[in-house]
Amino acid sequence: xxxxxxxxxxxxxxxxxxxxxxxxxxxxxxxxxxxxxxxxxxxxxxxxxxxxxxxxxxxxxxxxxxxxxxxxxxxxxxxxxxxxxxxxxxxxxxxxxxxxxxxxxxxxxxxxxxxxxxxxxxxxxxxxxxxxxxxxxxxxxxxxxxxxxxxxxxxxxxxxxxxxxxxxxxxxxxxxxxxxxxxxxxxxxxxxxxxxxxxxxxxxxxxxxxxxxxxxxxxxxxxxxxxxxxxxxxxxxxxxxxxxxxxxxxxxxxxxxxxxxxxxxxxxxxxxxxxxxxxxxxxxxxxxxxxxxxxxxxxxxxxxxxxxxxxxxxxxxxxxxxxxxxxxxxxxxxxxxxxxxxxxxxxxxxxxxxxxxxxxxxxxxxxxxxxxxxx
Amino acid sequence: xxxxxxxxxxxxxxxxxxxxxxxxxxxxxxxxxxxxxxxxxxxxxxxxxxxxxxxxxxxxxxxxxxxxxxxxxxxxxxxxxxxxxxxxxxxxxxxxxxxxxxxxxxxxxxxxxxxxxxxxxxxxxxxxxxxxxxxxxxxxxxxxxxxxxxxxxxxxxxxxxxxxxxxxxxxxxxxxxxxxxxxxxxxxxxxxxxxxxxxxxxxxxxxxxxxxxxxxxxxxxxxxxxxxxxxxxxxxxxxxxxxxxxxxxxxxxxxxxxxxxxxxxxxxxxxxxxxxxxxxxxxxxxxxxxxxxxxxxxxxxxxxxxxxx
Numbered sequence: 078x079x080x081x082x083x084x085x086x087x088x089x090x091x092x093x094x095x096x097x098x099x100x101x102x103x104x105x106x107x108x109x110x111x112x113x114x115x116x117x118x119x120x121x122x123x124x125x126x127x128x129x130x131x132x133x134x135x136x137x138x139x140x141x142x143x144x145x146x147x148x149x150x151x152x153x154x155x156x157x158x159x160x161x162x163x164x165x166x167x168x169x170x171x172x173x174x175x176x177x178x179x180x181x182x183x184x185x186x187x188x189x190x191x192x193x194x195x196x197x198x199x200x201x202x203x204x205x206x207x208x209x210x211x212x213x214x215x216x217x218x219x220x221x222x223x224x225x226x227x228x229x230x231x232x233x234x235x236x237x238x239x240x241x242x243x244x245x246x247x248x249x250x251x252x253x254x255x256x257x258x259x260x261x262x263x264x265x266x267x268x269x270x271x272x273x274x275x276x277x278x279x280x281x282x283x284x285x286x287x288x289x290x291x292x293x294x295x296x297x298x299x300x301x302x303x304x305x306x307x308x309x310x311x312x313x314x315x316x317x318x319x320x321x322x323x324x325x326x327x328x329x330x331x332x333x334x335x336x337x338x339x340x341x342x343x344x345x346x347x348x349x350x351x352x353x354x355x356x357x358x359x360x361x362x363x364x365x366x367x368x369x370x371x372x373x374x375x376x377x378x379x380x381x382x383x384x385x386x387x388x389x390x391x392x393x394x395x396x397x398x399x400x401x402x403x404x405x406x407x408x409x410x411x412x413x414x415x416x417x418x419x420x421x422x423x424x425x426x427x428x429x430x431x432x433x434x435x436x437x438x439x440x441x442x443x444x445x446x447x448x449x450x451x452x
Numbered sequence: 453x454x455x456x457x458x459x460x461x462x463x464x465x466x467x468x469x470x471x472x473x474x475x476x477x478x479x480x481x482x483x484x485x486x487x488x489x490x491x492x493x494x495x496x497x498x499x500x501x502x503x504x505x506x507x508x509x510x511x512x513x514x515x516x517x518x519x520x521x522x523x524x525x526x527x528x529x530x531x532x533x534x535x536x537x538x539x540x541x542x543x544x545x546x547x548x549x550x551x552x553x554x555x556x557x558x559x560x561x562x563x564x565x566x567x568x569x570x571x572x573x574x575x576x577x578x579x580x581x582x583x584x585x586x587x588x589x590x591x592x593x594x595x596x597x598x599x600x601x602x603x604x605x606x607x608x609x610x611x612x613x614x615x616x617x618x619x620x621x622x623x624x625x626x627x628x629x630x631x632x633x634x635x636x637x638x639x640x641x642x643x644x645x646x647x648x649x650x651x652x653x654x655x656x657x658x659x660x661x662x663x664x665x666x667x668x669x670x671x672x673x674x675x676x677x678x679x680x681x682x683x684x685x686x687x688x689x690x691x692x693x694x695x696x697x698x699x700x701x702x703x704x705x706x707x708x709x710x711x712x713x714x715x716x717x718x719x720x721x722x723x724x725x726x727x728x729x730x731x732x733x734x735x736x737x738x739x740x741x742x743x744x745x746x747x748x749x750x751x752x753x754x755x756x757x758x759x760x761x
Contacts, residue, residue: 161555222742226749228554229490229700233692234745237738240689244735360689364562371559409578416570423563427556428548 080445096295113284121277134276141389142283143345148369148381149294150337155367156375157298158330159310160223164235165338165366167242168212170358172339173346174252176208180264180347181254201266205343212339213332220331224324227313239360246355260354263347279348286344290337295378297333306330307376338366371423374435383434391415461603462722463715468608470714471615472677475670476691477698477706478618479663484700486639486659488554489546492561495688496568497664500537502671502680503576504530506583523585527668534664537568542657550642550652569685580681585672611673615707618669622662622703631658639701693741699754708752713737 080101087093097103121134151165180201185194199207215238222234246252253261266273266282273282297303305326308316317323346353365388373384392415399406406414430436444451476494483491508529512522545560626632637645638655646652674684690713698709717733717740724732750756 159555161558222745226745229558230696230745230749232558233696233738234742236689236692237735237742240735240738244731248731367559367562410574413570413574413578416566417574418570420563420566420568420570423566424545424560427552427560427563428545431556 080442080448082446096299110288114281118277118281131276134280137389137393138280139276139283139349140345141385142280142287143341143349144366144369144389145382145385146283146287146290146344147338147341147366148373148385149291149378150334150339150341151366152370152373152376152378152381153294153298153306153337154330154334155370156377156380157303157310158306158327158334160220160327160330161228161232162235162334163232163360163363163367164219164238164242166358166360166362167235167239168216168335168338169342169345169362170242170246170355171215171335172205172208172212172342173353173358174208174246175211175339176204176343176347177261177263178252178254179204179207198264200269201264201347202268204264205340205347208343209336209340212342213336216331216335216339217328220328220335223327223331236360239363243355243359246358258354260352262352263350266347273348283344283348286340290340291378291382294333294337298378302326302329302333310376368419368423370433372419372426372433374433375431377432377435379438380433380435383438387434388419391418458722459719462718464604465608466715466718467711468605468612468714469718470694470711471608471612471707472670472673472710473687473690473694473714474707474710475611475615475618475666475673476687477694477710478615478622478703479666479670480691480695481698481701481703481706482622482663482666483659484695485703486635487546487656488639489557489561490554490700491663492558492688493541493564493568494663494667494691495685496565496572497534497537497667498671498674498687499680499682499685500568500572501530501534501664501668502583502675502684503572503581504533505668505671506581506675506680507576509583510581527672530668530671531665534668535661538657538660538664541660542653546656546660547653565685565688569682573682578682580679581675582679583672583675585676607673607676614669614673618666619703619707625662626703631655635659690737693737696741696751697744699751701755702751702753705751705753713740716740 082099082101085098085100087098092098097106117134117138147165147169150168151162154160154162179196179199182198183194183196187193219235219238223231226234247259250256250259253259266279268282273279298306305316305321306329308319308321309323309326309330313323316326342358346357350357369384369388370381371384372387373382374380392411395406395411395414395418426433476498479494479497480491483489483494505526509522509526512525513519517525541564545564546557549557549560624632626636634645634650634655635658637648637650638652642652645655670687671680671684674687678684694706694709694713696709697712698705698707717736720736721731721733744751
């Protein structure tokens, strides 16, 4: 009886087109944001379990937020525009390494022209955003083939990006500032004189990024551009006939998606990893992001969060539950079980519920509206 | 100046490893031809077949079987495993997804990949196991013509030989047998094939079984070369550009594509990679594929894709 929208009349167009037209949804979101923005820091500050130790913040919430952000990016491309991409890891890497270069100072020696381009180290926030921008530019470049090819062929084209950039960041030592080991350290996280160091500060930083981008993305996919993407996804030729320009729609999808993935990559490197090597952004990362989107829900911003949470929590659960039951599994078995469970889940969801957990949640809400009288 | 002998050696080595890529790509083509499914799981199937073979071989030899009996029994066992896998995949994944769009099917095979990788390693172990079915030593040819001769790996020659037999066998199967004809009918139009009485689920089982057996062959050759281990699944990723270059529906295309990729990446690695940092064979095949895609999206031997609303 709690979830009922009877009596909530909408009297203006603005109300009718609100992101969350139902009051209960708004309240739920407000509570969630309240917990995330105020509750967690307070609990962490007062050392209240389970937030007292850094483990939860550092090992679960931080990767959850960043991967959810990346999943939103992937979802825009795969879920909203229907352009399958297996190269998301590469775009995260581009974001990370561009931000790293910009954050530590760029020096391009153009000896044969007689001068050199030097850019002093930029502020961290600016480098993260510019890292996203670099990823967007490369994303557009690799999106160009999508105008001629689609579906599986495009998947191979994006794989090309993945393998190429894996190699570039491993072998071209300019990107790693000639670090002998190939591993690089992020610059100090300094935001307008505010130093972000402790887990809770890092958490808040990512939370702000994720919230802002999630709201922007949600609005973008609801608007003109998002509708164009969805038309292209559903049937590109028909979309073209009703006046949507495939060039514009596909390339904007690639640009926006790569931008968000690039920012997520920069955050992943700067805030979560601190020091990293190209392996952090391998093809496994691409597949992981794709799974989040499939499991969470293709074409759903909320689904990106659910998918990210699921992918992160399942291994921990697999570790925890058998140990609690007294039959601890070996790490190897857990890894294999994880593989099997992810695989089965993907197959099951594709067969039974192609829109993932997000769709299950909305079915649950539909049922709640009628509860306790189903008819 | 590049010595001709060295060039020939690199070229032959590349062509030979290209044949092996073709072996993996063939499995893809079989399934794509008959069901329009782009089978990402082919690499995982190679891993599964290889693990089943090598583990049963070890077990049989340890229990006092002679090597030849063990090889025959082991290959039989691995074939049975592939048959069971084919049946399970058809029954539980591809069957229920009939008539879905290609992208959904593709993603479901990514799911299958993960199930197979997890299950294969859980059942058969996850170490690297050596497999010795073929001689792996090298021949030196034309020693009087070029200084040092041209080094050719015996295993690669075996691989080429086996691939040839396999392709001939598949061609006969597709062209001459009743099941082969039914298979081509299903590939053309599921619905029409079904309405003239072709049992579509049986056909798909046969196709996945054939792909499984091709995977088994690929596993014996690759396993001898690299040992049977998890990294063998990356072969699938190497086979993708092969497919794109050759065309998704063409068996000769898979062979030619494999040769192009194998030769191209070795030549690029040796003669170009030296100048720009090395290791470029990881992505060179993809760049080749990208170039082919832009010029001729259907591949060298593929059918032209015509779309209607």
